[in-house]
Amino acid sequence: MEITATAIDKVLTDLASQPDPRWKTLDLDQQRKEIQAELNSSAPKDGMMRLLTRMQFQSAPDLGEIDWESELATFQPIEYPKYYLQPFHSVLGGWLSESAAMGNRVAMEALFENAHPQKSLGVRDEIAQLFPEDARHILDLGAGIGDDAAAIARRLRSATVTAWEASPFMIIVGRLYHKELPNLRWQHGLAEKTELPDNSVDAINMTYLLHECPDEIKQIILEECWRILSPGGQLVVTDALPGALHSYRGFFEPYKEQWLKIDPDKLLREAGFIKIKAYQFAYSDWTRVGEKPE
Numbered sequence: 001m002e003i004t005a006t007a008i009d010k011v012l013t014d015l016a017s018q019p020d021p022r023w024k025t026l027d028l029d030q031q032r033k034e035i036q037a038e039l040n041s042s043a044p045k046d047g048m049m050r051l052l053t054r055m056q057f058q059s060a061p062d063l064g065e066i067d068w069e070s071e072l073a074t075f076q077p078i079e080y081p082k083y084y085l086q087p088f089h090s091v092l093g094g095w096l097s098e099s100a101a102m103g104n105r106v107a108m109e110a111l112f113e114n115a116h117p118q119k120s121l122g123v124r125d126e127i128a129q130l131f132p133e134d135a136r137h138i139l140d141l142g143a144g145i146g147d148d149a150a151a152i153a154r155r156l157r158s159a160t161v162t163a164w165e166a167s168p169f170m171i172i173v174g175r176l177y178h179k180e181l182p183n184l185r186w187q188h189g190l191a192e193k194t195e196l197p198d199n200s201v202d203a204i205n206m207t208y209l210l211h212e213c214p215d216e217i218k219q220i221i222l223e224e225c226w227r228i229l230s231p232g233g234q235l236v237v238t239d240a241l242p243g244a245l246h247s248y249r250g251f252f253e254p255y256k257e258q259w260l261k262i263d264p265d266k267l268l269r270e271a272g273f274i275k276i277k278a279y280q281f282a283y284s285d286w287t288r289v290g291e292k293p294e
């Protein structure tokens, strides 16, 4: 079957929504151009089309009507760095859109459909097992709708888990999904600037955050993790295998070339973490656990 750029564009346009006009920092014309350029690239788009098809068959909780206007009004706008304001995954508005937040669960379920018997939620339960029983304060950086943070909070009831996320849209959806968890908190902010005290956190999780950030920000985020983790504290990082982003061409991924060069062990080692352990919970992912020295 021949997949034309126009057909793909139609699918993606249908999926996209207009972002809230208050996020004026977004340059939507530029975003449209970037989405179009990715769609027009000569790389095969079959992986993307399969994923979009699988997404139609996934389920997510029915959240009913969300009053976006009043929900968004409760957030203080933060100064977003330029790299954050791109149309990630070819969603117009990128992270700052209803589509990205409302589509997150089904996209992740579709992505992991053939990779784990319980799909993405199963992978999240596996990640949750990696956290020490005695951890009291755990952060999930770039938490999205908080499915990892919730899995950790469910497993470690006496820990406080903070889902740290820059997009209010993700937080609004995540809070509705996980409202039954009293030990799950939400924080609107950037991972590279937590402003938490040194040595104040027992463990940190990051899933699918680093590949979305430029190299210099990856480094700053890892330095921030090092700074706020207590000695002996644990960092758990899960992300895509280096070539995996290229198998979903058509979805805008600005740092996919940088990601090809990533060596997970080196990444953690060079950031100062020791006792690095490797895990793999899905065919397209790696997980590493590192420790900040005592």
Ligand SMILES: C[S@@+](CC[C@H](N)C(=O)[O-])C[C@H]1O[C@@H](n2cnc3c(N)ncnc32)[C@H](O)[C@@H]1O
Residues within 6 Å of the ligand: 084, 095, 108, 141, 142, 143, 144, 145, 146, 147, 148, 164, 165, 166, 167, 170, 189, 190, 191, 192, 206, 207, 208, 209, 212, 213
């Ligand atoms: C691919 S999603 C992954 C979400 C979640 N960790 C998961 O596993 O489903 C990346 C998330 O990171 C957030 N994000 C990207 N850069 C960030 C940053 N610098 N600080 C905080 N959040 C960030 C985005 O808003 C988005 O929700």
